Amino acid sequence: MTYRAWFKCIRADCGQTYPLDAIVYNCRKCGALLEVEHDMAALAARTAAGWKELFEERYRSTALPYSSGVWGKKEWVLPEIEDTNIVSLHEGATPLLWAERFGKAIGLPDVWIKLCGTTHTGSFKDLGMTVLVSQVKQMMARGAPIKAVACASTGDTSAALAAYCAAAGIQAVVLLPRGKISIAQLIQPISNGALVLSLDTDFDGCMRLVQQITRDETIYLANSMNSLRIEGQKTVGIEIVQQFGWQVPDVIIIPGGNLGNVSALGKGLLMLKQLGLVDRLPRIVVAQAERANPLYRAYLRNFETFEPVQAQKTLASAIQIGNPVSYEKAVRTLKQFGGIVEQATEEELADAAALGDRCGLFNCPHTGVALAVLIKLLRAGKIDKAERVVVISTAHGLKFVEMKVDYHQRKLEMPCRYANEPVELPARLDAVKEALDKALASRASGA
Numbered sequence: 001m002t003y004r005a006w007f008k009c010i011r012a013d014c015g016q017t018y019p020l021d022a023i024v025y026n027c028r029k030c031g032a033l034l035e036v037e038h039d040m041a042a043l044a045a046r047t048a049a050g051w052k053e054l055f056e057e058r059y060r061s062t063a064l065p066y067s068s069g070v071w072g073k074k075e076w077v078l079p080e081i082e083d084t085n086i087v088s089l090h091e092g093a094t095p096l097l098w099a100e101r102f103g104k105a106i107g108l109p110d111v112w113i114k115l116c117g118t119t120h121t122g123s124f125k126d127l128g129m130t131v132l133v134s135q136v137k138q139m140m141a142r143g144a145p146i147k148a149v150a151c152a153s154t155g156d157t158s159a160a161l162a163a164y165c166a167a168a169g170i171q172a173v174v175l176l177p178r179g180k181i182s183i184a185q186l187i188q189p190i191s192n193g194a195l196v197l198s199l200d201t202d203f204d205g206c207m208r209l210v211q212q213i214t215r216d217e218t219i220y221l222a223n224s225m226n227s228l229r230i231e232g233q234k235t236v237g238i239e240i241v242q243q244f245g246w247q248v249p250d251v252i253i254i255p256g257g258n259l260g261n262v263s264a265l266g267k268g269l270l271m272l273k274q275l276g277l278v279d280r281l282p283r284i285v286v287a288q289a290e291r292a293n294p295l296y297r298a299y300l301r302n303f304e305t306f307e308p309v310q311a312q313k314t315l316a317s318a319i320q321i322g323n324p325v326s327y328e329k330a331v332r333t334l335k336q337f338g339g340i341v342e343q344a345t346e347e348e349l350a351d352a353a354a355l356g357d358r359c360g361l362f363n364c365p366h367t368g369v370a371l372a373v374l375i376k377l378l379r380a381g382k383i384d385k386a387e388r389v390v391v392i393s394t395a396h397g398l399k400f401v402e403m404k405v406d407y408h409q410r411k412l413e414m415p416c417r418y419a420n421e422p423v424e425l426p427a428r429l430d431a432v433k434e435a436l437d438k439a440l441a442s443r444a445s446g447a
């Protein structure tokens, strides 16, 4: 069986298509975003049971490239890529963790965390970047005039682009908002040999510039408006369902900035349903930081109008985006999945991340936004305590230690309810014993 895929304009009244090796990011006819469309009839020729069996066989095997969580679903992702052009860093197949103690703390027994940060560059961006860079490698091998691949980033996209390009021997160019990303995120593309352009603007400003420099076909655009990335990212929803033994959870909560990821989540889940692997869909919740909440505002207006906002500085720096590129796709997803959008304040997100950490997690602030939104929706009765809820943890907490340090040193303008300050002592047994007695006594009394 040969499987095929192509780009298609997302506007139903346009529907223009382009081959996947065309250098095109927006529809040339109407300007809308594109998406990858698959030959669903060809995919449907294999039964649902047949797909499940194939995916199970490959999952976490050692057979390259199928051992990757993304490439184990190759036929659904990028069917026409040659295996020799696949650039993989063993992305995906990340843990789905039952957060037992966190669930107890908030009164929701069946809560799970999809740890997308447990991956090569520490964020879910690896899932999409393996697809994009593999396609670029194939295009270059076939003579495309591409000299470099570029992106604007709030820190994680640039880390992923730099790593996959370095693994493939392709030049990466990253445009970053100066002083607005973490040290870990900055050192990743530097270490991987990318051309790092640190600009005196915010993410939206970087995004405008990268679209201009990639008009020339020699520099290929790697932002998520390039729908190749969505194809890799969509495996997260498929993988969650697979990890539950092909059972669909009731609710999936995902933090949203540029809104590519929520669109991808929806796309993967819809494919599962269309091909008969599941018979229902979960509800999807997008969690936004109150200081960068254009989707939340549009949701309050029933998505009748969209207005970009000037994103304010937030601890959740990877979602500090005021003019999300994938807005239209995200709204379509939310309408298909009984979607809810909720927001979290700085205090809510920091406390929720810290509460999770106290229960054995190690959350990035964006995961904190999602956890805070979960707590709010549970209290508001919009999520029932009998439901099975999955929170998508988008990055590893170790990429965002500055925020945690400030929190535990109570340097943030908030109560820092769960701050845990280290006890500084002289190196003497009596002092250590005294500190131990005090700490264990207060723990026993439940303080």
Ligand SMILES: *Cc1c(COP(=O)(O)O)cnc(C)c1O
Binding pocket: 123, 124, 125, 156, 157, 224, 255, 256, 257, 258, 259, 260, 261, 262, 318, 319, 364, 366, 394, 395
């Ligand atoms: C990119 C990113 C997001 C937001 O994803 P979008 O597709 O831009 O909505 C959330 N969390 C982290 C850690 C990210 O890197």
Ligand SMILES: [Zn+2]
Binding pocket: 009, 010, 011, 014, 015, 016, 027, 028, 029, 030, 031, 032
């Ligand atoms: Zn179009």
